[in-house]
Amino acid sequence: MQHEVRGVVARKKGQPVSVETVLVPDPGPGEALVKVQACGVCHTDLHYREGGINDEFPFLLGHEAAGIVESVGEGVTEVAPGDFVILNWRAVCGQCRACRRGRPWYCFDTHNAKQKMTLADGTELSPALGIGAFVEKTLVAAGQCTKVDPAASPAAAGLLGCGVMAGIGAAINTGAVTRGDSVAVIGCGGVGDAAIAGARLAGAARIIAVDVDDRKLEWAKGMGATHTVNSRQGDPVAAIRELTGGFGADVVIEAVGRPETYEQAFYARDLAGTVVLVGVPTPEMKIELPLLEVFGRGGALKSSWYGDCLPSRDFPMLIDLYLQGRLDLDAFVSETIALDEVEDAFDKMHRGDVLRSVVVL
Numbered sequence: 005m006q007h008e009v010r011g012v013v014a015r016k017k018g019q020p021v022s023v024e025t026v027l028v029p030d031p032g033p034g035e036a037l038v039k040v041q042a043c044g045v046c047h048t049d050l051h052y053r054e055g056g057i058n059d060e061f062p063f064l065l066g067h068e069a070a071g072i073v074e075s076v077g078e079g080v081t082e083v084a085p086g087d088f089v090i091l092n093w094r095a096v097c098g099q100c101r102a103c104r105r106g107r108p109w110y111c112f113d114t115h116n117a118k119q120k121m122t123l124a125d126g127t128e129l130s131p132a133l134g135i136g137a138f139v140e141k142t143l144v145a146a147g148q149c150t151k152v153d154p155a156a157s158p159a160a161a162g163l164l165g166c167g168v169m170a171g172i173g174a175a176i177n178t179g180a181v182t183r184g185d186s187v188a189v190i191g192c193g194g195v196g197d198a199a200i201a202g203a204r205l206a207g208a209a210r211i212i213a214v215d216v217d218d219r220k221l222e223w224a225k226g227m228g229a230t231h232t233v234n235s236r237q238g239d240p241v242a243a244i245r246e247l248t249g250g251f252g253a254d255v256v257i258e259a260v261g262r263p264e265t266y267e268q269a270f271y272a273r274d275l276a277g278t279v280v281l282v283g284v285p286t287p288e289m290k291i292e293l294p295l296l297e298v299f300g301r302g303g304a305l306k307s308s309w310y311g312d313c314l315p316s317r318d319f320p321m322l323i324d325l326y327l328q329g330r331l332d333l334d335a336f337v338s339e340t341i342a343l344d345e346v347e348d349a350f351d352k353m354h355r356g357d358v359l360r361s362v363v364v365l
């Protein structure tokens with residue numbers, strides 16, 4: 005059987021998205037059909053629409069989602085109909101060289117649904133990050149469903165499926181922030197604010213938020229920033245050094261994805277400190293650094309893919325912290341919107357009016 009549902013599709017590079025009829029097949033072996041309850045609007049969806057990820061249009065957008073498993077295909081044991089799940093884009097394979105070495109958070113061969121969702125005329129859709137969740141029902145690999153406590157609000161829980169996990173994980177998993185650390189976060193959108201929340205959870209003593217927008221800095225304080233720096237009003241490297249005894253921060257997290265902010269991160273860390281790049285650059289961007297500085301400053305220059313998370317380990321743990329009132333996921337939900345408001349939400353994201361707009365179905 006096919007399910008005829010409505011979904012948000014990017015048909016052509018740079019053109020406004022539209023709500024289209026989407027045909028979703030019943031789950032085959034290893035697959036699950038999920039009734040989507042909520043899906044956040046992430047900057048990566050906009051990157052897809054702009055052709056910044058690849059040219060495999062049309063895309064079925066949306067990937068930060070939570071919902072209820074409606075049915076499962078043959079051989080699926082990890083989830084069952086009725087389960088409340090967060091969708092992930094890291095269904096680990098268990099077989100690749102990363103998995104075999106016991107580092108499944110790097111899995112190089114993650115699973116997605118094998119069957120394709122299509123437009124009404126049969127055109128195959130490319131689901132964003134192998135999910136595609138601005139749609140009433142979506143088809144994923146069963147391993148892309150992580151069961152969590154159904155007491156959590158779907159709008160808040162879904163955000164762990166991408167941006168919020170990427171930020172928290174950039175701090176906790178990749179940056180290994182620990183008690184007493186000084187941390188600077190450059191770019192305080194949904195991802196950067198999540199890094200701030202992660203640094204607070206991990207016990208960082210000093211958390212410096214850097215952005216070009218005062219509204220973002222105000223919100224960052226609510227997430228746990230102890231100090232704020234508007235980098236339009238002065239050199240952020242000097243400001244971060246001044247706030248850290250003249251030395252720089254132990255961990256600097258770049259959550260913008262631009263050469264100039266990466267360079268700021270590079271120079272704003274203390275000797276032997278860590279830079280974590282979680283912002284996603286575009287193909288034409290380049291960076292030039294004195295190799296002697298790369299050597300002389302020591303430490304680590306790391307990139308964080310999806311916060312180096314392991315969904316089965318991290319999602320249920322973070323949902324528990326949320327339900328205990330120790331991680332305010334609701335604070336990331338600036339507004340809830342309908343499916344046909346995704347294009348407006350891109351504009352609001354561009355203007356910096358929101359942390360996350362969340363489509364609620």
Ligand SMILES: NC(=O)c1ccc[n+]([C@@H]2O[C@H](COP(=O)([O-])OP(=O)(O)OC[C@H]3O[C@@H](n4cnc5c(N)ncnc54)[C@H](O)[C@@H]3O)[C@@H](O)[C@H]2O)c1
Binds near residue numbers: 048051
């Ligand atoms: N690594 C991953 O796995 C992963 C996952 C999700 C998103 N991302 C990426 O993270 C980045 C941030 O995503 P988001 O959803 O928070 O985006 P966003 O647009 O909500 O936030 C970006 C923030 O950066 C600020 N900013 C822009 N230019 C700046 C500058 N020069 N200096 C300081 N701040 C500046 C903006 O004011 C804004 O607050 C994007 O590149 C996104 O693609 C990465």
Ligand SMILES: [Zn+2]
Binds near residue numbers: 102108111112
């Ligand atoms: Zn693997």
Ligand SMILES: [Zn+2]
Binds near residue numbers: 049067068167
């Ligand atoms: Zn995302």
